Ligand SMILES: Nc1ncnc2c1ncn2[C@@H]1O[C@H](COP(=O)(O)OP(=O)(O)OP(=O)(O)O)[C@@H](O)[C@H]1O
């Protein structure tokens with residue numbers, strides 16, 4: 216937890232394009248709909264996908280006069296109007312300082328902070344990982360993507376050892392423990408699961424079970440390969456917003472499955488506040 220009590224969810228994987236920003240956005244909206252006060256932080260200052268997704272959302276709200284909610288969003292770049300150039304002139308040290316300030320106490324009055332990180336290794340991303348209460352690592356459902364987490368012996372279909380990313384996470388777990396005695400709950404979610412390739416899916420299942428024991432991760436099912444997970448970016452919306460906009464009866468089976476996948480991922484996060492929010496709703 217941050218010093219002020221928010222639960223910090225970091226979405227990370229050094230492999231580019233694994234679905235970090237997509238996952239972060241769906242978590243943010245899903246958590247807001249469950250009644251949590253959510254803040255978001257975009258550590259990926261060069262691509263800034265999450266920041267752009269949320270800017271699209273604000274533009275949609277303005278244009279459509281809609282009342283969809285947005286999180287309180289923060290970036291690690293220099294404050295607007297400061298005259299600093301966020302990409303070239305702002306050294307990583309300054310960004311790291313902003314990130315530290317945000318995660319250690321700058322974000323007040325929020326239940327959950329969702330942090331999106333870049334798809335490449337770096338000190339800023341490592342720092343963000345060290346603040347995670349929950350780390351969610353989406354991986355595309357292929358051995359090529361799994362290789363970023365662990366090296367697999369193809370003949371025996373067994374995990375040979377952790378990769379660079381797993382070692383980095385291990386190190387950040389120690390940094391976290393030394394800083395405040397806290398621990399990081401690491402969840403790996405499979406993303407873009409296809410219903411077609413059952414053989415690959417089974418082989419991945421076996422190796423992931425092995426992996427979960429070897430590097431101390433929990434494996435959760437994650438998201439299927441679905442158009443709905445990518446087609447609402449320009450409007451800044453997600454499948455979780457459609458539920459309210461058009462009513463559950465108007466959603467097709469794939470939409471309902473997508474919603475369930477997001478809800479199940481949120482359910483997998485070990486958040487005491489979740490039961491509180493759900494309890495409040497049912498009272
Ligand atoms: N479950 C899914 N179904 C369909 N498309 C998806 C799904 N998840 C992600 N995508 C698409 O895959 C691409 C990469 O996703 P995204 O940008 O979220 O990944 P990322 O890990 O944040 O990438 P980067 O490392 O570049 O930041 C995007 O085009 C996104 O729309």
Ligand SMILES: [Mg+2]
Pocket residue numbers: 235236237259262264265331332333334
């Ligand atoms: Mg991204």
